[in-house]
Amino acid sequence: MTMQPASTEIAPRTAAIIQELKDLEGPLLPILHGIQEEFGHVPHDAVPVIADGLNLSRAEVHGVVTFYHDFRARPAGRHVLKLCQAEACQSMGSDAVAARIKQLLGIDFHETTRDGSVTLEPVYCLGLCACSPSAMLDGEVIGRLDDEKIDEIVAEVRS
Amino acid sequence: MTPRIYIPGDSGALALGAEKVAKAIANELAERGIEAKIVRNGSRGAYFLEPMVEVATANGRVAYGPVKPSDVKSLFDSGFLKGGHHKRWLGAPDKIPFLAKQTRLTFARCGINDPLSLDAYKSLGGLKGLQNAVAMAPADIVSQVTDSGLRGRGGAGFPTGIKWKTVLDTTSERKYIVCNADEGDSATFADRMIMEGDPFVLIEGMAIAGIATGATKGFVYIRSEYPHAVATMNKAVEIARKHGVLGVNVLGSPNAFDMEIRVGAGAYVCGEETSLLNSLEGKRGVVRAKPPLPAIQGLFGKPTVINNVISLASVPIIMDKGAAFYKDFGMGRSRGTIPIQIAGNVKQGGLFETAFGLTLGEIVDDIGCGTSTGRPVKAVQVGGPLGAYFPRALFDTPFDYEEFAKRDGLIGHAGITVFDDTADMLKQARFAMEFCAIESCGKCTPCRIGSTRGVETIDRLAAGIEPEKNLALVTDLCNTMKFGSLCALGGFTPYPVMSSITHFPEDFKPAPARVAAE
Numbered sequence: 001m002t003m004q005p006a007s008t009e010i011a012p013r014t015a016a017i018i019q020e021l022k023d024l025e026g027p028l029l030p031i032l033h034g035i036q037e038e039f040g041h042v043p044h045d046a047v048p049v050i051a052d053g054l055n056l057s058r059a060e061v062h063g064v065v066t067f068y069h070d071f072r073a074r075p076a077g078r079h080v081l082k083l084c085q086a087e088a089c090q091s092m093g094s095d096a097v098a099a100r101i102k103q104l105l106g107i108d109f110h111e112t113t114r115d116g117s118v119t120l121e122p123v124y125c126l127g128l129c130a131c132s133p134s135a136m137l138d139g140e141v142i143g144r145l146d147d148e149k150i151d152e153i154v155a156e157v158r159s
Numbered sequence: 160m161t162p163r164i165y166i167p168g169d170s171g172a173l174a175l176g177a178e179k180v181a182k183a184i185a186n187e188l189a190e191r192g193i194e195a196k197i198v199r200n201g202s203r204g205a206y207f208l209e210p211m212v213e214v215a216t217a218n219g220r221v222a223y224g225p226v227k228p229s230d231v232k233s234l235f236d237s238g239f240l241k242g243g244h245h246k247r248w249l250g251a252p253d254k255i256p257f258l259a260k261q262t263r264l265t266f267a268r269c270g271i272n273d274p275l276s277l278d279a280y281k282s283l284g285g286l287k288g289l290q291n292a293v294a295m296a297p298a299d300i301v302s303q304v305t306d307s308g309l310r311g312r313g314g315a316g317f318p319t320g321i322k323w324k325t326v327l328d329t330t331s332e333r334k335y336i337v338c339n340a341d342e343g344d345s346a347t348f349a350d351r352m353i354m355e356g357d358p359f360v361l362i363e364g365m366a367i368a369g370i371a372t373g374a375t376k377g378f379v380y381i382r383s384e385y386p387h388a389v390a391t392m393n394k395a396v397e398i399a400r401k402h403g404v405l406g407v408n409v410l411g412s413p414n415a416f417d418m419e420i421r422v423g424a425g426a427y428v429c430g431e432e433t434s435l436l437n438s439l440e441g442k443r444g445v446v447r448a449k450p451p452l453p454a455i456q457g458l459f460g461k462p463t464v465i466n467n468v469i470s471l472a473s474v475p476i477i478m479d480k481g482a483a484f485y486k487d488f489g490m491g492r493s494r495g496t497i498p499i500q501i502a503g504n505v506k507q508g509g510l511f512e513t514a515f516g517l518t519l520g521e522i523v524d525d526i527g528c529g530t531s532t533g534r535p536v537k538a539v540q541v542g543g544p545l546g547a548y549f550p551r552a553l554f555d556t557p558f559d560y561e562e563f564a565k566r567d568g569l570i571g572h573a574g575i576t577v578f579d580d581t582a583d584m585l586k587q588a589r590f591a592m593e594f595c596a597i598e599s600c601g602k603c604t605p606c607r608i609g610s611t612r613g614v615e616t617i618d619r620l621a622a623g624i625e626p627e628k629n630l631a632l633v634t635d636l637c638n639t640m641k642f643g644s645l646c647a648l649g650g651f652t653p654y655p656v657m658s659s660i661t662h663f664p665e666d667f668k669p670a671p672a673r674v675a676a677e
Contacts, residue, residue, distance in 0.1 A: 028441025067443040068424035070383055086345030087540055091503035091578045126384050127348040128174050130206035130508030139386050143174030
């Protein structure tokens with residue numbers, strides 16, 4: 001995970017991403033994904049640079065950034081753990097899984113542990129509905145969560 | 160002959176440990192000095208058997224599953240490379256009852272080979288539909304699709320051919336094909352499976368759609384929760400371009416068609432077609448009022464075909480075998496096959512492609528084999544988070560668009576979630592409202608505010624506060640949302656809520672004991 005960048009670095013790095021992607025049809029989402037990949041979040045200081053580069057108002061860019069659940073205003077922890085909370089996983093006890101993980105990590109959804117090791121998020125469906133309850137840890141998928149797998153996940157994000 | 164071992168790379172199989180199994184097999188091969196080729200195929204969709212490893216023997220494929228890394232040594236000891244017996248032995252994959260009972264048209268190739276091998280794709284009939292299409296007049300392609308009876312598999316069930324004809328009949332110089340791969344409904348994974356397991360069939364379907372309507376550019380909008388599908392589709396598009404399946408001369412014809420893969424950003428509502436178009440344009444994923452229809456004014460204001468993954472992936476077989484072949488399957492006005500996704504608390508979960516017409520009971524009891532907890536089935540939600548909860552009393556409902564509609568339900572994207580008797584239907588109804596509140600795009604009032612008021616009212620019901628009055632209020636609110644919302648999010652949230660209230664009234668009765676216990 002990237003360290004919090006100095007605001008002087010944000011503008012040139014954002015501009016480079018815009019330059020690379022601005023000729024796409026409808027370039028804003030690809031650009032925002034690119035920025036989030038670069039910085040780990042979409043920094044506030046990137047917004048005017050995007051607005052300028054795409055000839056949009058800052059309000060328009062802000063509106064788009066804040067509409068989508070994926071774009072973060074702040075960097076996440078070193079690990080991101082997403083727990084599916086949708087119906088198929090509910091039918092297999094995802095509530096209890098979430099409660100246990102929250103207790104083990106000492107945080108609620110949308111929070112990051114104080115040591116910055118992990119951010120916990122709910123997700124509404126990973127398409128692993130025949131292997132419920134499921135989770136995604138740093139992009140890796142995990143199905144049929146049980147106590148053993150939960151302990152493994154917690155140990156991994158804590159290490 | 161070098162032995163070939165097939166280990167799925169599908170994310171469902173990966174979630175169940177396929178990667179560790181692949182590593183263990185590779186290690187064991189090295190340790191024993193055996194030369195073998197490991198192929199990472201897609202999944203055949205029998206997730207209760209995943210990771211399902213197959214070996215190619217002189218007598219055809221032999222499957223083993225579910226394989227754990229700890230099974231690998233004993234598999235080698237049992238001579239599994241020659242199909243030897245082992246406790247995980249399943250025999251020929253196409254004889255496994257769950258797979259043998261299916262009619263695989265759209266998913267005919269899914270899970271058999273390396274999804275990124277164009278040669279393997281062609282060896283199993285791939286590209287035949289597109290080859291036929293490039294030799295045909297656009298209007299004839301559209302008629303074939305119309306005559307096949309194919310209806311939108313995303314949930315709305317609108318006839319695909321009619322949508323295409325509308326776009327064909329426009330005179331715009333620029334038209335688009337947009338594939339809706341924002342498969343956000345819980346219990347659905349058919350789009351994911353085909354994108355990861357047979358990506359070329361989607362590319363072929365989109366190219367046919369382009370040629371049929373005069374569109375030269377396509378977009379696949381894939382949700383960000385599917386990173387594996389995004390990666391596979393990106394690679395497949397590149398391969399297709401390199402081999403002339405995409406480009407200025409599709410399969411050497413004068414037709415041009417190319418496409419791009421785009422990634423969503425975690426908004427469920429972008430599965431709604433007009434909100435998806437806004438998102439592709441780089442705007443907030445807010446729903447647009449219709450008319451104008453996307454077929455007339457869609458992406459960037461241009462005529463646009465917007466179809467679900469499975470609709471587009473079903474087109475190649477129609478163009479290969481003909482409209483009559485496809486139409487021959489199914490019942491009533493629901494023609495062809497449907498990939499039913501059996502999910503949740505179920506013993507044999509997975510994807511089951513079959514002609515329309517099986518009853519819900521057959522799907523849950525005979526194919527799914529009941530709950531995985533072994534408890535009685537209480538409710539089955541059909542059609543994702545916006546679908547109705549059906550009790551056992553409605554298990555005779557045939558899987559068909561109209562039959563489900565008659566019983567105040569919908570088949571949606573054909574995902575079904577099974578719940579056992581521990582399910583609390585008031586809690587499920589509350590979740591439906593809560594989910595709508597989280598995911599509402601905010602454009603129309605019934606959805607934006609109704610969902611929040613819905614959660615509050617159901618909470619009052621749960622607390623036993625004026626139950627009769629609040630139940631009437633929820634019913635009235637659902638009525639407003641159903642008829643007053645701009646799109647299916649607010650408009651269909653009443654389905655899970657009202658079906659819970661109607662079919663499971665006991666869960667909505669004041670239960671002071673339950674409240675006290677909490």
